Amino acid sequence: MKERSMNVRKMLVVFIPVAAMSVPAFADQVLHAANTEQGYVNYPEHAKAGRSRAxxxxxxxxxxxxxxxxxxxxxxxxxxxGGVPLTRxxxxxxxxQAQKHPSWSARRVGAPVGW
Structure with a gap:
């Protein structure tokens, strides 16, 4: 039991600082999570300036x-x-060549391709 509590402590020591560093990253978002029926709060003043209409x-x-x-x-x-077009x-x-590859049947979707 003592070993398990040590593992939990080690995980918390790593997880808490990482979580604390990631919280400020959400501060510049327009929508913030909230404990409301809507689930978020809109802060338009947090929006970054984009390109102009012109x-x-x-x-x-x-x-x-x-x-x-x-x-x-x-x-x-x-x-x-600028690329050279391929012939048929x-x-x-x-x-x-691609159909001969072993993973062809796993990658393709739909009917087989052939002439």
Missing amino acids: EVIAEMEAAKKDGTWEFIRRGAPLPVK AQVEAELL
Whole structure:
């Protein structure tokens, strides 16, 4: 029993300082936990200043001009710029190589890929 209490004390000696150091990290959050029905209290004065409206609009206009806006608004990944495009044969070769890997069946989801 004495050994168990020593282990608990050791854990507390480590846990309490770590917990105490992490509490100030939550002070700059807008929402703070509260023992209420809502579960939080809103402190808008704790919000950090972000980009201005003009900066956001300028960034959006630039994305529309270079074509990335169509990808961003659909949530699609942005295409790699300056890369060399692969041919269909190269992509198929990469797929066949990946299918030979032992973990292929564990990683894939859905119907098998093949021609």
